[in-house]
Amino acid sequence: MPRPNPPAKTLLALSLAAAFGGFFATALREAPSPAQAAPAAAALQPTVAALPPSVAGQPLPSLAPMLARVTPAVVSVHTKQRIRVSPFGNDPFFRRLYPELTQERINESLGSGVIVDAAQGLVLTNHHVVEGAEEVSVTLSDGRTLQAAFVGSDPDTDIAVMKIRPQNLTAVPLADSTALQVGDFVVAVGNPFGIGQTVTSGIVSAVGRSGLRGLGYQNFIQTDASINPGNSGGALVNLNGQLIGINTASFNPRGSAAGNIGLGFAIPSNLANDVMRQIVATGEVRRGTLGLESQHVDPQLAKALGVTDPRGAVVTRVYAGSAAQAAGLEVGDVIVGANGQRIDTPDALRNFEGLQGIGRAVRLDVVREGRPLQLTATLREQPRSTAGAEIDPRLAGATFAELPERLRQGGLSGVLIESVARGSRAARNGLQAGDVVIEASSGRFADLAGFRANFTQAPAQLILRIVRGNRPYLVPVQ
Template identity: 45%
Template sequence: MKVPRLLRFLLSYTAIGLLVAAVIIGLRPDLVGMQTGNNAAPNDRNGNGAAAPATQTLAPPIQPRTGPVSYADAVEQAQPAVVNIYTAKTVQEAPHPLFDDPFFRRFFGDVAPHRPRERTQTSLGSGVIFSEQGYVITNNHVIEDADQIQVLLADGREALASVVGRDPETDLAVLRIELDRLPVIQLADDRALRVGDVVLAIGNPFGVGQTVTMGIVSATGRDQLGLTTFENFIQTDAAINPGNSGGALINAEGRLVGINTAIFSRTGGHQGIGFAIPAHLAVSVLQSIVEEGRVVRGWIGVQAQSLTPMLAESFDLAAAQGIVISGVLRGGPADRAGLRPGDIITHIEGEPAADAQALLERVTDKRPGSELRLDLLRDGEARTVTVAVGERPAQDERQPAPRQPRLP
């Protein structure tokens, strides 16, 4: 029986089409919605009738926040309130010891410069205008021992500044200038800062004029740097150089988050590690100096150290958490409350005692005359002591001796 020519033609092309389809299904099953092997659907059953293991699904990608192409608006808002500070002081230079030698003076007499000579020493820094009344915050080390302080505004105006008060323990100082229509910095909640947030540093590095640098928040709550008594620094990689001290660290909205203070450097220049004092601490110091004439802090008169694993073992304690009282000032608030060296503070106002820095912060935040409740262990016995907080005595101003950070 002969097959008609038309039917043979159709059968041959149908066979070719089936062959091509089989090849495509074998090579790219995903094109026809099929899955094989480990990509089997979760509701497939294996030979035992149990559900086949589901394949791991990819999480949806995190949508990055879109940042501004330019930070010019933020800078334009904050820059007018950042000032350049120039200081001058008179220093005496001792003459060369040779000029005091009697034999040498026989030939030169009183013409020889055997008396101390005076010269003017200048330095520079930055500051931030905090109020329309002319209060400016800067670093204490910027204006320390200065005989004259001159402030230059971004709009070109100049004014001599007077010192309202200084706080060496935070390295902050408050100045005042007498000018009208002063621009004022806007504040942000620096406690909401997160690592990775964009920040900008505004100041007068090397005296070249007002300069803006950009970076991110590298860390928060940095302490134990050896710079000041009270350390809770914001760390940033925004370039901070000599002359930036006292300037503004702002967020991407142009609001103040910190006062630029120090750099970590082995060369004296920028190496990507700078530190700023949080804005809320600067505001606290400003308010206290303006209202009280000085910074008022609580004090109980103890020396303390954090409990280390070695100390915990010596006290036969299971966990190394707490604060060891290493010294008590005779006649001080803690002494009158009955605290003794060797006491281990476990809780401060009902909260676990983390370390000695936490005790310092809690005590200094207390107003003199208030009470502080401490839970402690003495010879393994739990006790509760209530201390009447006194006022922290003023300390002589001293230049801190940092291990590595520098004061720009």
């Protein structure tokens, strides 16, 4: 599925976002984008790492015995993808006019992965490591190279599952990542810069880290263990040799080529395991949703709503038949907490929802007319896509989908046109796959559910405001 090109400001934000650990050795030799500026240094408490004298009552003069059990489960991931390169970039007119100038090249990349089930040959890695790959292979620590079959992936948590031949494999056991504490010692194992398997150590710097632009749904473990390009998809383990996270990103204001500065992030093992189980069972990840829209609480709005602290997500719309409606949420309610987690912004609420499963009960801390109360909602399925004909006949032939969360975190909002059937009404109206619909004359919306809800009474004149190739367009739909 083609991915939409965000507007210029959003593109800049994404180009300044996290420098992912995947190390891309392309024939094009493209320079890496600068990384998102790290959080303010003043907000980080420096801690000097020093190994404890013992673990579980046993002296620990070296990490070697533990690593001897772990390193056979960490693999190097090699991907290949055929790409067509033209001096005219993506301009379709000139590409058609001068097809002889378009060349096919092989784009290769390197990353890491972790064997988590030796009997089935299941390997966890990052979605961005294998995204778009036509051929994937893994190299084990004993030198064997095996072809890998793609099982499935979840772009919004950056988790992918592969399968290799289950022959003489070693798996790393999973730990309960909710038991992690700041200050716990951790070890990262991966293939940085493609130089071969490498081990680095450090401590847990923070847990539950979110709010990092351009990285999808977030509940990261932050560590000062060195995580460099190529470490993506590798293992973050505790001193007992148990997997506590999948390394996914590192930050450096000077860009990924500058290497590690002690700001690395990993996906918790509990989240990675939950995503993997869904992918193996059904081939996809299904998420629950409250079914509401919300906005920021500024000081003026907080005063009007009787909220002493200007934070939270004020409910501006409750969808019919939603979990929010069943729980008794009302327009004007301010959600300030969920399952004991602090909710400061609508983005924080959306991030919380995206990490929950269907049917999960959520305890909401709400302020209504200045009075605190608690409501319990049972999350319902969040639709991933819908046919345009089900929304409005004028959109027949187009398929609309939720915007990838990493683009939403980068500042874009709306819905994605996932596909457009050739010769369909949507195609005749000028809609194209990859377009992002950010506004419509049918009414305001923040996501796919809101877009659908606006067509309860179809507008006489339908005009869509879309973003295509970094440029906004108005599209009258007949």
